Amino acid sequence: xxxxxxxxxxxxxxxxxxxxxxxxxxxxxxxxxxxxxxxxxxxxxxxxxxxxxxxxxxxxxxxxxxxxxxxxxxxxxxxxxxxxxxxxxxxxxxxxxxxxxxxxxxxxxxxxxxxxxxxxxxxxxxxxxxxxxxxxxxxxxxxxxxxxxxxxxxxxxxxxxxxxxxxxxxxxxxxxxxxxxxxxxxxxxxxxxxxxx
Numbered sequence: 001x002x003x004x005x006x007x008x009x010x011x012x013x014x015x016x017x018x019x020x021x022x023x024x025x026x027x028x029x030x031x032x033x034x035x036x037x038x039x040x041x042x043x044x045x046x047x048x049x050x051x052x053x054x055x056x057x058x059x060x061x062x063x064x065x066x067x068x069x070x071x072x073x074x075x076x077x078x079x080x081x082x083x084x085x086x087x088x089x090x091x092x093x094x095x096x097x098x099x100x101x102x103x104x105x106x107x108x109x110x111x112x113x114x115x116x117x118x119x120x121x122x123x124x125x126x127x128x129x130x131x132x133x134x135x136x137x138x139x140x141x142x143x144x145x146x147x148x149x150x151x152x153x154x155x156x157x158x159x160x161x162x163x164x165x166x167x168x169x170x171x172x173x174x175x176x177x178x179x180x181x182x183x184x185x186x187x188x189x190x191x192x193x194x195x196x197x
Contacts, residue, residue, distance in 0.1 A: 007049035009144075011196050014085045015040035015078045021057045022076065025065075029123045033070040033168075035178075039077040044085050047196040052140050057087070059133035060189050064091035066127045067187065071169035071178050080195075087191040095154035095185030097161045104134055104150055125167040137191075147192040155185030 022038055029036075046053075064074045068091045075090040096104060120127055141148045157174040158165060166172055169181045 007052065009047045010050050011045045011047050012050070012053060013042070013045050014087060014193065015042040017053060018057060018076065018078050018087070021054070022061070025058065025061055025123075029065060032065065032123060032125070034065055034068055035071075035073040036065075037073065037075045039075070039079075041077070041079045042085050044080050044195040046085055046193040048144050048146075048193065052144060055133070056137050056140065056191060059137055060087075060089040060191070062123060063133060063189075064089050064093065064187070065123050066125065067091055067095075068093035069125055069165050069167050069169050069172070069181065071181075073178070073182055081192065084195050085193045087193070088188060090186065090188045092182040092184075092186050093155075094158055094165050095187055096152040097154045097159075100161065101150070101152055104152075126165070141191075145194060148189065150187065150189050152187040153185055155181075157184055 018038065018040060022036065026036065061074070061076060064076075068074055073092045075088070077086075077088045077090075079086050079088070137148055140146075155165065157163070157172070169175050169178050172181065174184070175181045
């Protein structure tokens with residue numbers, strides 16, 4: 001299931017691919033009030049099957065949007081680095097509690113009680129899941145030789161995974177404006193692809 005045979009690698013300019021994919025994603029999140037910022041600074045290409053690249057980009061961006069309240073922000077960037085290209089997906093959402101961080105790539109591990117997930121509709125705030133997308137990305141990283149890592153800081157107003165965010169920054173009793181929220185919690189996923197030479 002996670003190791004599809006016969007996948008043919010294609011060469012992509014990751015910046016162009018990201019821009020195209022973000023147009024598709026934006027059409028699916030019109031019901032959300034999220035400040036999506038895309039920054040592309042790359043001239044290098046990567047070699048990977050398109051189906052795999054799609055699962056990586058959409059999976060990480062979807063995860064970020066689902067963990068960010070309305071009026072929040074998600075920064076997505078692609079930058080050249082030494083002998084590679086870095087895809088970064090940085091959300092200023094609820095963050096992940098410390099004890100859950102080390103298990104985030106293990107799959108089928110929700111970071112909060114499953115009954116706390118609000119809708120299960122893709123891209124909704126707190127739509128939730130069991131981490132299958134992140135586990136799949138980790139498995140793909142081993143098969144297709146890219147690196148993936150994550151850093152997170154849980155929102156200081158939600159110290160435990162049982163504390164809940166109202167889902168809209170203006171409804172949060174701790175935030176006077178969106179920047180108050182942006183400084184409270186965050187998660188960053190970085191994927192480093194080797195450059196196609």
